[in-house]
Amino acid sequence: MELLAGFSAWQIAVAVLAALxxxxxxxxxxxxxxxxxxxxLALALPPVAAVVMGNALSLLIGLTELPRLVRESERSAWRISALVVLATPLGLLALTSTGANVARLVIALIACSAFIAILLPRRSGVVPGxxxxxxVGILSGLMTGYAGMPGPPVVPYYAGRELPRVTIKASMLLIFTIAAAAGLVAAGWMGLLRADLAQFSLLLLPVILLGNGIGMAVSxxxxxxxxxTAVGLVLGAAALGALLRLY
Structure with missing residues (x-):
């Protein structure tokens, strides 16, 4: 447990349960x-640390699935990912210049925006202009850097269209994996990627593999x-929970 010496029992418990x-x-x-x-994580850790750990965990699990994601994703995922990489450092720069309370408010608003977007009428499977x-790529990159959340623009872009579930999931997860890598590179460049956060993330890898495996079996x-319906409920619960945490 020496690797976790810098974290309290409360922080470790929150991280394990949240990751699972x-x-x-x-x-x-x-x-x-x-x-x-x-x-x-932002309840138990500073917002910057929560974002860095979120990106680290997303990258770790994404790398275990990378060949499948590349094979099954839509080509648009690569275009969006390229823009995510370019915009992520700007979002992280904004996060380091923002107070903790403001950062938590923005994170809550991001979660709410995703829920509202998924309620819009479903579109055809044709790739948007x-x-x-x-x-979508620029907003996702900004949100990756600022909140460790590339999903709000990406989920409605894919889940809101008439596409096979396999394509939707692979496209989103490929973008999220690349976004997480961009977020970590930007954090390292800005001196925010601490060794203890990286070690903590590695120790949580078995937890996220377990949770992900159970989720895939149910799916x-x-x-x-x-x-x-589950997609909408998850976004709604995330939005509600984020709002409640502001009070």
Missing amino acids: GASFVRGLTGFGMAILLVPV RFVTGA GRISDPVWR
């Missing part, structure tokens, strides 16, 4: 890990309408 629950949701829906994980795709047993 958030990774289960990731396996079930194809997203939600950062949206659920970062706000909870360059402007929409570009806006394989439910119909598409039930899965889409």
Whole structure:
């Protein structure tokens, strides 16, 4: 336990439970890990540390699935990912210039925006135009740096269209993996990637693999309408929880 000497028992317990629950949701829906994980971690850790750990955990689990994600994702995921990489440092720079209370408020608003967007009418499976795709990539990058949450613009972009569930999940998770890598590189460049946070994240890898595996097993047993309902419920719960944590 010497590796965790810098963390209290409360912080460790919160991180383990949050990682298990958030990774289960990731396996079930194809997203939600950062949206659920970062706000909870921010209760026990400084917001910057919560964002860094959220990115580290997202990258670790994404790397274990990378060949499948590359094979099953839509080509638009690569265009969005490129813009995410460019915009992430700007979001992280904004986070380091913001107070903790303001950061928590912005994180809550981001979670709410994702829930509202998923309620919009579902669109065809045709790839949106360059402007929409570009806006999704830039916003996702800013949110990756600022809140460790690339999902709010990305989830409605894919889950709001008539696409196979496999394609939706792989596209989102590929973007999230690349976004997490960009977030960590930016954090390292700015001196925010502490060794203890990286070690803590590595020790949590078995926890997120367990939760993700259980979520994927459940996802394989439910119909598409039930899965889409689960997507909306996860976003709604994340938004509600984020708002409640402000009071």
